[in-house]
Amino acid sequence: MTKVFHFDAPREKYQCDAAIVWCFDNRFQLGFSKYLKRLGVVNSDPIKIAGGAKSLASPEHETDREFVLDQIKKSIRLHGTERVILMLHSDCGAYGGLAAFGGNAAAESKHHEAELRTAAEWLRRALPQINVQGYFVDFEGIWAVDAL
Numbered sequence: 001m002t003k004v005f006h007f008d009a010p011r012e013k014y015q016c017d018a019a020i021v022w023c024f025d026n027r028f029q030l031g032f033s034k035y036l037k038r039l040g041v042v043n044s045d046p047i048k049i050a051g052g053a054k055s056l057a058s059p060e061h062e063t064d065r066e067f068v069l070d071q072i073k074k075s076i077r078l079h080g081t082e083r084v085i086l087m088l089h090s091d092c093g094a095y096g097g098l099a100a101f102g103g104n105a106a107a108e109s110k111h112h113e114a115e116l117r118t119a120a121e122w123l124r125r126a127l128p129q130i131n132v133q134g135y136f137v138d139f140e141g142i143w144a145v146d147a148l
């Protein structure tokens with residue numbers, strides 16, 4: 001191999017502030033990252049997959065759910081993670097986009113809130129000790145699911 005770049009990465013293990021199950025849709029990367037920083041999430045274990053928390057709420061394949069759960073368990077084991085942040089967003093291709101809701105943003109938001117609740121319930125059953133938070137991200141901001 002040829003060295004093409006140099007940097008110094010920290011060698012110490014870190015305590016993970018949150019494992020984040022979010023969608024890889026890049027349109028929401030910057031805004032949600034800024035919010036995570038505001039939440040105090042510095043060291044995160046990102047689990048970035050198409051659809052984000054959909055894999056826990058309504059997975060395309062049951063194995064998707066097991067895969068995500070396994071990633072979260074590894075984060076807990078390796079980095080002492082105590083919190084999981086679930087994310088869904090507007091116009092997500094994994095749900096057929098905003099078009100799947102007839103372009104009705106309110107209907108989409110309501111649906112995704114229910115999905116986040118389903119994902120959180122499932123995750124709590126699988127990992128009772130974990131702290132779960134859920135967020136819906138649209139083109140104008142970030143919405144926390146109340147009393148999750």
Ligand SMILES: [Zn+2]
Nearest residue numbers: 023025051092
């Ligand atoms: Zn998406």
